[in-house]
Amino acid sequence: MRKKVDERIRTLIENGVKTRHRSMFVIIGDKSRDQIVNLHYMLSKSVVKSRPNVLWCYKDKLELSSHKKKRAKQVKKLMQRGLLDPEKVDPFSLFVETGGITYCLYRDSDRILGNTFGMCILQDFEALTPNLLARTIETVEGGGLIVLLLRSLSSLTSLCTMVMDVHERFRTESHSQAAGRFNERFLLSLASCKACIVMDDELNILPISSHMKSVTQLPVQEDSEGLSEGERELKNLKEQLNDDFPVGPLIRKCCTMDQGKAVVTFLDAILDKSLRSTVALLAGRGRGKSASLGLAIAGAVAAGYSNIFVTAPSPENLKTLFEFVCKGFDMLEYKEHLDYDVVKSTNPDFKKATVRINIYKQHRQTIQYIQPHEHEKLSQVELLVVDEAAAIPLPVVKTMLGRSLSLKLLQQLEEQNHVSSRSTETAVSGRLFKKIELSESIRYASGDPIESWLHTLLCLDVTNSIPGISRLPPPSECDLYYVNRDTLFSYHKDSELFLQRMMALYVASHYKNSPNDLQLMADAPAHHLFVLLGPVDESKNHLPDILCVIQISFEGQISRKSAAKSLSDGYSPFGDQIPWKFCEQFRDTVFPSLSGARIVRIATHPSAMRLGYGSAAVELLTRYFEGQLTPISELDVEELPENSQVRVIEAAEKASLLEENIKPRTDLPPLLVPLRERRPEKLHYLGVSFGLTLDLFRFWRKHNFVPFYISHVPVKISSVTGEHTCMLLRPLNNDDIESSGSDQLSFLSPFYQVFRKKFTKYLARAFRQMEYKLALSILDPKINFSEVDTALSSSSGQLNSISETLSSYAMEQLEAYTNNLADYRMTEDFVDDLARSYFWEKIPVTLSYAQASVLLCMGLQGKDISSIEAEMKLERQQILSLYMKVMKKFYKYLSGIVSKETHPTTSRLKDITMEPHPVSVDEDLNDAAKQVQDDMKSKVEGALNPDLLQQYAIVDKEADFENALQKSVEKVVSGGLISVKSNKIKVDKHAKETDNQKVKRREIKATIVPNQTRRESPHNIYALLFVVFIRLVRF
Secondary structure, three states: OOOOOOHHHHHHHHHHHHHOOOEEEEEEOOOOOHHHHHHHHHHHHHOOOOOOOEEEEEOOOOOOOHHHHHHHHHHHHHHHHOOOOHHHOOHHHHHHHHOOEEEEEHHHHHHHOOOOEEEEEEOOHHHOOHHHHHHHHOOEEEEEEEEEEEOOOOOHHHHHHOOOOOHHHHOOOOOOOOOOHHHHHHHHHHOOOOOEEEEEOOOOEOHHHHHHOOOOOOOOOOOOOOOOHHHHHHHHHHHHOOOOOOHHHHHOOOOOHHHHHHHHHHHHHHHHOOOOEEEEEEEOOOOOHHHHHHHHHHHHHHOOOOEEEEEOOOHHHHHHHHHHHHHHHHHOOOOEOOOEEEEEOOOHHHOOOEEEEEEOOOOOEEEEEEOOOOHHHHHHOOEEEEOOHHHOOHHHHHHHHOOOOOHHHHHHHHHHHHHHHHOHHHHHHOOEEEEEEEOOOOOOOOOOHHHHHHHHHHOOOOHHHOOOOOOOOOHHHOEEEEEOHHHHOOOOHHHHHHHHHHHHHHHHHOOOOOOHHHHHHHHOOOEEEEEEEOOOOOOOOOOOOEEEEEEEEEEEOOOHHHHHHHHHHOOOOOOOHHHHHHHHHHOOOOHHHOEEEEEEEEEEOHHHOOOOHHHHHHHHHHHHHOOOOOOHHHHOOOOOOOOOOOOOOHHHHHOOOOOOOOOOOOOOOOOEEEHHHOOOOOOOEEEEEEEOOHHHHHHHHHOOOEEEEEOOOHHHHOOOOOOOEEEEEEEOOOOOOOOOOOOOOHHHHHHHHHHHHHHHHHOOOOOOOOOHHHHHHHHOOOOOOOHHHHHHHHHOOOOOOHHHHOOHHHHHHHHHHHOOOOOHHHHOOOHHHHHHHHHOOOOOOOOOHHHHHHHHHHHHOOOOHHHHHHHHOOOHHHHHHHHHHHHHHHHHHHHOOOOOOOOOOOOOOOOOOOOOOOOOHHHHHHHHHHHHHHHHHHHHHHHOOHHHHHHHOOOOOHHHHHHHHHHHOOOOOOOOOOOOOOOOOOOOOOOOOOOOOOOOOOOOOOOOOOOOOOOOOHHHHHHHHHHHHHHHHHO
16 A cells, blocks of 8 residues: 655655755664665655665674565566566565665674765664764765664663663673663754654654654755855866866865865975975865875875875775775876786785785886884885874874874974974974864765764764863862763753763863763763862852863672682673783682772863862872761761663653653753762772873872783784773772781782782883883882881891892802993893892892983893983983993992802812911921931831841751851852741741741842851841841842
8 A cells, every 4th residue: 555755754855965965764663674665766866866875784684584585586587688567576675686785784884984875774773882873874975864773662762771782791790780871862862853854664753853844845055057155166276276287187086175175285295395294184084085195195196206105004994095096097197007007905804905006107106005013114105194093003103103193293283383484493404284174074065964963962073062261270179079870861951061071071181082982981880970170159050160070980899709710711701800800810819809990081171181180080089989078977878779760751651652752851860969978889999991101100100009910912902092001909998808007008019019020020021112211110119228228128138039040150240340340241141130139129229210220221121222322312321331330339239248159160270378387498397307317217226126137037057057158158259149948937917827838938138258268156147137138128
């Protein structure tokens, strides 16, 4: 059965086509898909150009059944054969087959960036997030349609209680009930959108769209040639520059006046060829940034630039840029394959995206894509183009450009440019800076109602919402207030203004914000908001100035069983960042059971920065959770639940969709609650997690927060900022935890000491390139020791380990260096041991900040002198002088405490000490002569012993002896020998032999006196024997 469509729907579509404004339709019902065909048909009739293409986004299932797919194949065959009767074909099947539909999963929505569609269909509302909403809607061109499909609802208010997919990430073990505040605000905002119609699946307009009661046809304001005012200005600009090369041909591709001015500004800087210009292009989505950059690159090639590098998070983001480079070449009459070649990527992750264009018309020229982290390839670059700079980590952009790109940077560059324009010297030596802003959209005309609605809903255009502060009160007079989120997201006029101001402070204070942050702030059950306000004058009926905003998330209260399971599985659930990370780092299952709060964000008004308001807010928050701001009598009173479950209108659930009237609530609690009137939650600690920078770390360290975790790999954890993720804790005064009163860190002290020791070891590896100032701030070493501290440390035995880490050989090397007998490189093998011992407070020596910095760089980080020169801005001799002073102090202390160890080698000769002898040489000689004489005398006396001579006696053989002499007197010459037999046993060592041993024959030497024939007496014989014996002894 055919039904006439409401004229307001057709009129809205036609008006959008005429004004190049987009329109949005929210269709509720199970048959809402069937109405897509009718809306697409009406759009096709209104659009003069070709049939609008369609983008269809869904969660995971398209819900096109198999028989419909088969039917689509049949329809396609019939169309090819010319046998198709449109009256007999299902309209939706025909639309699916002929509509030119691009299907896209929500998780793959990043690949549609840079594309333009005439119609966008969003199904599976529960999977939508603010990021997806902004990403998909911004792809629709002017005059196009956004269609949001919802399943059957008993009432629109059921959207407020719908469980969204993202809520699963918001739930934690102790906070499991997510609210639907964002959906409530989204629903109320539809009633204020002038280009949105909410209807059922029969195209009946619902009461929430009552503002569409009277929609009239709009005339198009055009001149006689059919051009609007903006188009007329652009045409005049093109005519003026028609004869200029290469500006004239390139500007013909520009679609708006803003884009034309941007291309002219780019080409002015390029044709200058001074290579000292910086041009920043600021614009929202759909303004033609990439197209302008592409045309400018084509102009740079025509100007003769050889090395042009383009960078972006991914080459897929440069699809539009390279497309317009080729279009610019076409306008400059370059021919593909003859004058240039386009090179596609072979990396499957880049999906055949363009990565290089080689040009050979004039000379060898290259347009090359490089990944952001490949900045070391920029040494020969002549022109560097950074697209999608907001998605590249700031330190990487800083490395490429010499500084980070942010709104604050642009303001500083402008100020420097104004100064340099007044000073010729500075203008010659410094860089020229230009800033371009594109406000007019390419895809749709300015003043688009969908754009203004989306910006208001997601707080995307809040930079203008920061009001000026007439008076800055002293921080001591300011108070911290709790913000009720039900009232904040109720879509009342005042609460909306307050929300926009809060988000404006977020944008001004943080370099990276996401639309999803708004949903997190609204729906997450563990998140809460606080604002710091000056003295409030209640007599004046206006919102107070916000000086500081703090967003916190309650964490902890995790059971030990869950903590143990997480450790065994190696998996941490969503939320509770600090408890899970603490449990992972220290393998501790007790800490997750404690309750704490993590400070998610703290944002200060741009006019009140560095004036103490952020510190005042943190101290007030700490005192509040320690129970110092709330009277004791109120702490024991049970507090009523703050979050009522009443949603937009209670009675709306009883009404049908066609009768339901949606309006903001009126029974709302106060938006701001003084902390003295609110009972604080019982917490054990405050924590914070952020991208590690020197200023941020010093701010939190000043408020007694101590680190316990720093990520080793920057990009892995903190891909937004490219910095190391750092987590800090501050224990709160709580009666549940036993701690010594003298230790300010309470239960955290032993874990902090473990972290410091681990960090000193990682400084030589993961944190080797960390700035020395930041590393010293993290270590927070004690470098000023008094005499009392030195005595205490020596007596406490802290230096016992020095003998194990520093040998006596190293002590000799240290001594030689301090005496200028060795080079500093001789200390490199043990300076790391000395540095670790010093920073662990085992060597209580007072050092200056510069000396401690040099010790950290050389001892813990292992940097060479040249890198320290560049980092500390000191001369080489200054660094070596500081290093020498450190080593002298160490040697002076260690030489007095550490005993000299045994040398490690065994081949060295023992040292001989030369000392004067107590006895003189003469005395020594006299004593030796006397000793020899005594020895000789004792030997002679022993030789004359009768018992000894008895062995030579010849008993009863005198006749034999005489006979021998007589017989041999003529034969024996002087000195000859005679022999007689003797039966006397020799008295020697063999005297103890047995009787049966044979008696040995002895030969006796005798001196025979020549010509002596007389008989000798026994006495003469004895004398003769004596002479023989003496001669034997001398022999």
